[in-house]
Amino acid sequence: MKVDIVGGGPSGLFLAILLAQHAPNIEIEVLEQNAPDATFGFGVVLADTGLARLSDAAPEVCADLVKAMKFSTQQTIVSGETPITVQRPGIGGGAIARLQLLSILQDHAARLGIRVKWSSRVFDIEALDGDIVVGADGINSLVRASAPGAFGTTRRDLTNHFAWFGVEKAFACPALIFRRHEGGYFIAHYYPYSERMSTFVAECDDRTWREFDLDNASADERRALFERVFAPELDGHGLASNNSIWRQFPVIRNANWFCGNRVLIGDALASAHFSIGSGTRIAMEDSIALAQAIASHGSDVPSALHAYVHSRREAKDRLIGASEASYEWYEQIRDWMDAYTPHEFVYQFMTRTGRVDAARLREQYPALMRELASAGAVPAGEAMQ
Numbered sequence: 001m002k003v004d005i006v007g008g009g010p011s012g013l014f015l016a017i018l019l020a021q022h023a024p025n026i027e028i029e030v031l032e033q034n035a036p037d038a039t040f041g042f043g044v045v046l047a048d049t050g051l052a053r054l055s056d057a058a059p060e061v062c063a064d065l066v067k068a069m070k071f072s073t074q075q076t077i078v079s080g081e082t083p084i085t086v087q088r089p090g091i092g093g094g095a096i097a098r099l100q101l102l103s104i105l106q107d108h109a110a111r112l113g114i115r116v117k118w119s120s121r122v123f124d125i126e127a128l129d130g131d132i133v134v135g136a137d138g139i140n141s142l143v144r145a146s147a148p149g150a151f152g153t154t155r156r157d158l159t160n161h162f163a164w165f166g167v168e169k170a171f172a173c174p175a176l177i178f179r180r181h182e183g184g185y186f187i188a189h190y191y192p193y194s195e196r197m198s199t200f201v202a203e204c205d206d207r208t209w210r211e212f213d214l215d216n217a218s219a220d221e222r223r224a225l226f227e228r229v230f231a232p233e234l235d236g237h238g239l240a241s242n243n244s245i246w247r248q249f250p251v252i253r254n255a256n257w258f259c260g261n262r263v264l265i266g267d268a269l270a271s272a273h274f275s276i277g278s279g280t281r282i283a284m285e286d287s288i289a290l291a292q293a294i295a296s297h298g299s300d301v302p303s304a305l306h307a308y309v310h311s312r313r314e315a316k317d318r319l320i321g322a323s324e325a326s327y328e329w330y331e332q333i334r335d336w337m338d339a340y341t342p343h344e345f346v347y348q349f350m351t352r353t354g355r356v357d358a359a360r361l362r363e364q365y366p367a368l369m370r371e372l373a374s375a376g377a378v379p380a381g382e383a384m385q
Helices: 010-022 048-057 059-068 098-111 206-211 219-229 279-297 301-331 333-339 342-350 358-364 366-374
Strands: 002-006 027-031 043-047 070-072 074-079 082-087 093-097 115-117 132-135 153-157 161-167 175-181 184-192 198-204 250-254 262-264
Touching: 002 010, 010 027, 010 098, 010 279, 043 048, 043 098, 043 184, 043 198, 043 279, 048 059, 048 093, 048 279, 059 093, 059 098, 070 184, 074 342, 082 342, 082 366, 093 098, 093 184, 132 301, 161 219, 175 219, 175 333, 184 206, 184 219, 184 333, 279 301, 301 333, 333 342, 342 366, 358 366
Parallel strands: 002 027, 002 132, 027 115, 074 175, 132 262
Antiparallel strands: 043 093, 070 093, 074 082, 153 250, 161 198, 175 184, 184 198
């Protein structure tokens, strides 16, 4: 039996590693359009809860990732120029350079003898001879595009505009800055991922984009605007580009997770909004579920794919539901920034996905909850100890 994996990013490589470890009789081939040292973006986040699941599936891989990660136990949220500290439970969130993440996965794949064809763009999915063809090829998936009707694919774009940058400054901790500037509404999401670098996601709502005429601005002019808006945080550092394309987030959904022998994982299946910081983790957890299903069913491809959906759908739907609640909240960011005091804003932010309520805030973020309640930011009846 052969499995072709289209896409050599984190989910594709992790799937190949798991299959090689738990189903060694399966032939595996990974096809990646880029070179092994090519990557776009800067750092990615893997939260502690996600790391625990990855460690259960592949402890040696996860141990190498943890060694390379930079952890932060607190986050700062700034609204109305008022910083509020959120002390995270556990070890907090961990960030790693995307290129280093890929390098670690590539090393483990090489040790297992997995065949990876780099700089190999697939143009004809029909020409692949795998018994299973996995679409681990992201938002612009070619596997999904080969049969959009059979997958039941839908796509819509959100209205906010964003771009991923880096900055040669290791911020003290991750932060979210919500700032009004010259009539515009701007957001910075940033977090350190090495001793000298941080990821910096720049965002604004569509009205700001139009009123600042950013459609007609050059890439340098857009970057310079955000450097001015967030000059207090950047402290003289410029924003570094790496394929830092301004876009509106595409919401990709598929009614069917597989068709025939083709199956989707990660953003190819359902795009997870960057505001929940879990896209890489969700995709790698998809890999765990698919690897377990394939390893358990031998050459029975239909049973394996059905088992993958059955075992993964409920958890995946919960995470994607949180992503949807989060991006819908961000789509109304102008209203929230105008309506709430800084403490009310943080309470609404922390509870925006529905996965965290007042009781969970009291349990996991007791200092924050006391501060919010003291400021009168917690709705009546929810601030009770």
